[in-house]
Amino acid sequence: DSGVTQTPKHLITATGQRVTLRCSPRSGDLSVYWYQQSLDQGLQFLIQYYNGEERAKGNILERFSAQQFPDLHSELNLSSLELGDSALYFCASSVDVGTYEQYFGPGTRLTVT
Amino acid sequence: DQQVKQNSPSLSVQEGRISILNCDYTNSMFDYFLWYKKYPAEGPTFLISISSIKDKNEDGRFTVFLNKSAKHLSLHIVPSQPGDSAVYFCAASEWDNYGQNFVFGPGTRLSVLP
Numbered sequence: 001d002s003g004v005t006q007t008p009k010h011l012i013t014a015t016g017q018r019v020t021l022r023c024s025p026r027s028g029d030l031s032v033y034w035y036q037q038s039l040d041q042g043l044q045f046l047i048q049y050y051n052g053e054e055r056a057k058g059n060i061l062e063r064f065s066a067q068q069f070p071d072l073h074s075e076l077n078l079s080s081l082e083l084g085d086s087a088l089y090f091c092a093s094s095v096d097v098g099t100y101e102q103y104f105g106p107g108t109r110l111t112v113t
Numbered sequence: 114d115q116q117v118k119q120n121s122p123s124l125s126v127q128e129g130r131i132s133i134l135n136c137d138y139t140n141s142m143f144d145y146f147l148w149y150k151k152y153p154a155e156g157p158t159f160l161i162s163i164s165s166i167k168d169k170n171e172d173g174r175f176t177v178f179l180n181k182s183a184k185h186l187s188l189h190i191v192p193s194q195p196g197d198s199a200v201y202f203c204a205a206s207e208w209d210n211y212g213q214n215f216v217f218g219p220g221t222r223l224s225v226l227p
Binding site: 002004033035041042043044045048055056057058090092097098100101102103104105106107 | 117
């Protein structure tokens with residue numbers, strides 16, 4: 001158990017809809033990362049937040065957005081969903097910015113039908 | 114364009130023997146490399162890392178080697194155990210205009226046979 005929690009575990013929704021994925025980092029970790037893993041592909045880095053502020057941006061679509069709240073939990077919002085958005089979404093946390101070791105949650109499996 | 118490549122999708126090794134997982138990268142700005150292990154239905158777990166200024170890092174049965182001139186790194190597991198059966202991801206980090214970026218390879222599925 002990494003100490004990182006993600007909800008929900010599974011999510012099935014239709015094209016065009018909007019969903020919110022939630023992540024609680026390990027106790028004491030200030031930095032949160034979001035990744036997308038599509039079928040048979042590696043993890044794609046989406047975005048990083050540190051203590052409530054956006055710190056790094058990867059291959060995140062404009063239809064996707066994220067935020068980190070004062071209690072340090074984070075939410076990833078996916079809108080205007082397309083079939084290709086079906087994937088595993090992982091959240092990870094680390095103590096600080098510039099820390100290389102990240103602790104991953106179990107992921108949320110999103111299926112868009 | 115894949116910046117981090119793991120050209121072997123799968124690898125099978127006998128228990129007790131050495132497992133060698135390979136990773137190639139194209140971006141010379143990567144300054145740190147990591148290996149993660151992933152079991153089914155779980156998130157990746159950090160295994161071992163290496164800074165670009167080093168060529169070797171060892172932690173118990175796990176050793177990572179970095180050849181910067183060849184843009185190649187490898188993970189050695191000696192001796193391999195059945196519990197090592199998992200998907201192994203190579204990852205690299207760089208700092209760019211958008212902050213600290215992490216790039217993961219597609220993974221190699223290791224099967225350690227008893």
